[in-house]
Amino acid sequence: MPAFWIVLIVLGIAVAGFVLGRSRALNAVIGDRRDLHSLPNYYGWNAALKGVVPALGLLAIWLILQPMLIERAVTGLVSEQAIAEERDLGLVLADVRRVAAGLDAAVAQGLLSGDAARDLSTASDDIRATLATAGVALGSDVQPAVLAAAQRFRVLSGQAGLVMVALVLAISAGGTLYGLREVRPDFRARNVVEQGIRAILIGAACIAILTTVGIVLSLVFNTIEFFRLYPAADFFFSTTxxxxxxxxxxxxxxxxxxxxxxxxxxxxxxxxxxxxxxxxxxxxxxxxxxxxxxxxxxxxxxxxxxxxxxxxxxxxxxxxxxxxxxxxxxxxxxxxxxxxxxxxxxxxxxxxxxxxxxxxxxxxxxxxxxxxxxxxxxxxxxxxxxxxxxxxxxxxxxxxxxxxxxxxxxxxxxxxxxxxxxxxxxxxxxxxxxxxxxxxxxxxxxxxxxxxxxxxxxxxxxxxxxxxxxxxxxxxxxxxxxxxxxx
Amino acid sequence: MTDLSAGAASGQTPRSLTQTDARTKKRNAAEKRFRAYGMAAIAAGMFFLVVLLGSIVTNGVTAFQQTFLQVPVYLDPEKLDKTGNRDPEEMKKVSTFGYKPLVEDAVFAAVQAAGIETAFEDAGDMDALFSASAAAQLRDRVLANPDLVGETVTFKILASSRVDGYLKDRVTRDSVARDKNIDAAHLDLVDGMRDASLVTKSFNWDFITGSDASESRPEQAGMGVAMLGSFYMMLVVLGLALPIGVAASIYLEEFAPKNRFTDLIEVNISNLAAVPSIVFGILGLAVFIQFVELPQSAPIVGGLVLTLMTLPTIIIATRASLQSVPPSIRDAALGVGASKMQSVFHHVLPLAMPGILTGTIIGLAQALGETAPLLLIGMVGYIATNYPDNIASGFFDPNSAMPAQIYEWAKRADPAYYERAWGGIIILLVFLFAMNAIAIILRRRFERRW
The missing domain is CATH 1.10.3720.10 (MetI-like)
Structure with missing residues (x-):
């Protein structure tokens, strides 16, 4: 679970930021805390919050958006096939995801090397059998287009994953460093931290609005989709x-x-x-x-x-x-x-x-x-x-x-x-x-x-x-x- | 209303005030009637409660008893371990089909030894008496302890659900007539075995700790895995709903300016509290499963949906609790130089904590019993037979939950599962009762009157 480890590392950075920020504040006034604007802990919190909040926010957004963007990128590879087989594009994409997951599992279990997984072709290898030994059962043989899309899917998610880890950790470290640099005796740390906490509180209060919006959107979009396929008048007035x-x-x-x-x-x-x-x-x-x-x-x-x-x-x-x-x-x-x-x-x-x-x-x-x-x-x-x-x-x-x-x-x-x-x-x-x-x-x-x-x-x-x-x-x-x- | 002058005006002779006239009698009778209606309503409410609880207990308590056949089984080394070196790896090659004849023979031999008269002459006819999973359980026992092979060991063999039902008066000779799994001769045999104390009932731990079983094996089904699923969901709810709910309440109660944005949040929260739970299920399906593509049937999705459902409850309780902290506490903190944030986090929040915890526990209890949203995110129809391997799979692998498991059992055709469903309800209600009791004790113990 890479996301879990990223969160742990970010929290680790934040703890380090807290300790460093606090000691830096105390060092800046040579131990006489009366010269500080705020209590020393607030300098620590400032660095810690700046290390955690933006990084975890980015992580959450990234984790939600990544599958969608990658899916859009591979859609082009399989759309023709979906049309040819008269299958729903979503189902074909599900196949792609399953094959990609199967390849991942096969690589993880050492059945395939990373390179081999990239170079597989439907002509020479029995992919279905390989994936079955890796514990991923497929309903039918893998089509070339699906395999290509799955390989592309793997490459893209691998790259995106790396970029995400780098970016999140960089932002976390950068935020912490920025928070540490701000530490000066006259820096109004308490006010800044309290502003930050206030923003978090407002964010929590907005979840109620988000939930309502989520309910309304998920209902509205699918309802519109339904009325496109089925006449609204029949829905509301039919007695059968x-x-x-x-x-x-x-x-x-x-x-x-x-x-x-x-x-x-x-x-x-x-x-x-x-x-x-x-x-x-x-x-x-x-x-x-x-x-x-x-x-x-x-x-x-x-x-x-x-x-x-x-x-x-x-x-x-x-x-x-x-x-x-x-x-x-x-x-x-x-x-x-x-x-x-x-x-x-x-x-x-x-x-x-x-x-x-x-x-x-x-x-x-x-x-x-x-x-x-x-x-x-x-x-x-x-x-x-x-x-x-x-x-x-x-x-x-x-x-x-x-x-x-x-x-x-x-x-x-x-x-x-x-x-x-x-x-x-x-x-x-x-x-x-x-x-x-x-x-x-x-x-x-x-x-x-x-x-x-x-x-x-x-x-x-x-x-x-x-x-x-x-x-x-x-x-x-x-x-x-x-x-x-x-x- | 009444008045004496009306009577006087109509020319009636005025009577003594100590004597009740017809109209007063009527009014008093109306009073009595009205009162009786009230009492009847209370009685009806209590009656329903008693009937409900009574039918839960009478129908469900038998699920905690399970019938076993107590017979000596000879573990034939010829069949179980041909090489004779008691190597568990080699012995694994003998499948459950290899163990089934042993059980059949053992039951048959025990019946013969006890001298019970029966029309059956073949050990294979004993099939109907014990569970289809008895052989697998025997195999697990033997593999765990290979040295048992070659000895004669007395095992408690899980009886089949029909035999179990017969001893619990659920299965009768009439109902057996149409049953292809067992016939009346078997029931006669069971009567004999009961007299020879080869059949015993004992407390059914497997029902509490075990996993769900397939449709044809109700005697083996248990709540354990579903309980774990519920437990992981409650962890998610607690981990998300408590901090978010408390943060939102603190903002709304202590910081929010009176403006349209705040009003919007307030309206939203009160509306969410009244949205039918099934709509939250639709939200979970559309957002968490279709859009974010979290795995179906996973406790994490159930937990997220229940979090959103529980938030209004926790927010309302927390706000009431924050409101009950008198303003003098805040004023005193501000007066000695604390910032607004410090006064809230250092003084108001700790004082409000018991109320917040009480509200949270009640919200969790609500979430624990909620079923409808779980149906939509696929926690029903999944047969939870495996315990999660580790914490991550506990959150992300498909599982069931207690109410979903009860629903699943209630839907199955075999009436033996109804008993399990009632038993499951007893377990669920025990949890709910315990949580509410904790909440009440917390409130009694820590509630402060200012």
Missing amino acids: WSPSFGGGSELGILPLLWGTLYISLIALLVAVPIGLFAAVYLSEYATKRVRSVAKPAIEILAGIPTIVYGLFALLTVGPLLMKVFGDDGLGWMQAGTAVMTAGLVMGIMLIPFVSSLSDDIINAVPQALRDGSYGLGATQSETIRQVILPAALPGIVGAILLAASRAIGETMIVVLGAGAAARMELNPFEAMTTVTAKIVSQLTGDADFASPEALVAFALGMTLFVITLGLNVLALYIVRKYREQYE
Whole structure:
């Protein structure tokens, strides 16, 4: 792992820089640190930071960009062949990478000398066999163009690797030296270091923005790519979902949205009444003892991973519902996986979500409102229904919207509990499927990433992202706009 | 509301205040009803919790017991070591197929010796009783200790999943009727062997430490490798999310000016906290696997994705913790000449540390149980049979993770795997419980009220 060693060396240089910078500062004032502008450590930190930050930044960027640039450089060598074989260029490039990795492995194991690896030709050597002994199995024989590209790939990555090591180490050493040269008694080391740390802090804060940008870009680009292959109107308005990896798929989102909304509706029908009444009881009626037991107990439900709920739906709730509504009972249900199964279990998952948010909001209603209501002779429940809940309503609506956004984005419960059939029906005991479940099934197959059947997952993800984001923004807006201002 | 004047106005005779009138009764009944609804809601919540935990425990606890056949096996030197010099290298030439007849013969001989009546007359019929991997396990034992060859040693032979299921009441005679792997006569034989204590159940360490097995060998599958995968992912999350989250919170809480850029960051963080986890999986697939070309199924990718997911949790907890440090601490530090940076790093941060750690542990616990993003980056469908060789391969080689392993088991057709999935959930929940307990203890122990 060369990158690991480079990082270690750079850190070593930084440590040396710290020690040297500190001692240089002390030497500059002959041991009397009162003459220094800053504490001696800051001079050390100055040199160390200048040795580490630019060098590691360059290393990171280089490691990300190098494969892409090299790939672009070798694309020319194989593009003709890809066209001739009518194969996707990406697949051919993957072959190139695999052959190159195989050659590397063969050289590393001493099966080939470095020169031999460079001079191999498909005519004279059985490369597939050689690579197989090196532990890299190839699906087919190596084409000349692929081999040439792989050899070029190796040469370029070798050169680029060397340049990278040299450049990173040079920048690290140079930065440290520059930091050391700056050391003078009147050099404002503390200010410089603090500026540097501040920049690092800002950089860390920007990761949140970068993540959002990453999400949006990865969704947008692939969605555009999808709409190039598949008409957007069909995607949004078709009522059939029948992907077939052989081509001729119909990829309408409506049945998936229907399943998602239906399951979420059932989940909310379970979670909202129970969660709300639980919150009201806990905040208005419960004694301290009951509250101290019941509140954490209900919140345990929130800490249980969704895979557990998924398994619970698949193996416990589904069979249970089958006993009542299945062929032996009412005969409404064909299989254990159904909208009702997933909805019920998701409702259980959302109870603590609704209850703890509502609990906070109800607690925030000032006591004076309650006292006023009691003073007029209202009973406790009348006070709650006619005074407290209206006052807390915006917050509660916000909480319900957040719960809805949770339900729409929930994956594991529906993957395991809702079934796989995309249909638009009213019977809640039928199996239906959701947007999230289809994202999983379209991206976990062996499908080629360039096919519309795989790319549709990104369009589904985009839809999901927009819907949940919209619900969250709406929830925030309602809370802010209609919040009662007391005091 | 009610009022007495209304009653008086409508011409009713006013009654004593100590006697409840119909309307008050109605109101009191409504009050009682409302209260009962509340209690019912709490009871429903508790009921669901109990049912959930109950079904986890009752279904999963059997995974920690495993059935073994305890029979003496004669390790025939003729078959295992023809040259007779006990050289492990030479003995490796005998494959597991060479060991299988030994196991069959041993089981058959034990059955005969115990005098159990059975219709089977051929040692080959004993196949259905023990696991397909029993021969391989025997071979490993022999290769590790070549001197055993030629002796008769009592081995604990892993029973097949059907036998295991029969002793755990999962497999019944009805279900066996349609099963081509085993038939009712075998179950009779098992009954006899149980009475002769040739079949025993014991604690299943292999389930906790072992590796996943192929679809047809549920009795051999374990969580160990997936646990390591989760462990490496958590290392990545801890190593990245904690420093980045703390740095970001310090900036936002202590340094950031109130401007549009800061607002943008704040909005982003609160939105990221609400983005569905599957979307993070899409991000991981598109950015880390397709764009940066990190290996699929590798814990490093899972760790990066979970880091991004955990960041908002850690940032929110850290900011709350920084906010709770009173301004007087900062003022005092500034007053004695510390710079703003020094006051934060030397005084505020150490005081906020318990809260930060608590938030981090809770974030890690969340990340540990998260499954959906792992599905997309290929941690499912990969059968984790090998322990990573070293630390680098622990990060970069394909592996599974605990929740992904549970999902994988839940998807397999053999019901014996459902038991494993529930058992896996027990292990996962034990970890989560331990982490949350640590967080609570930390908070109780170090939380300061100013």
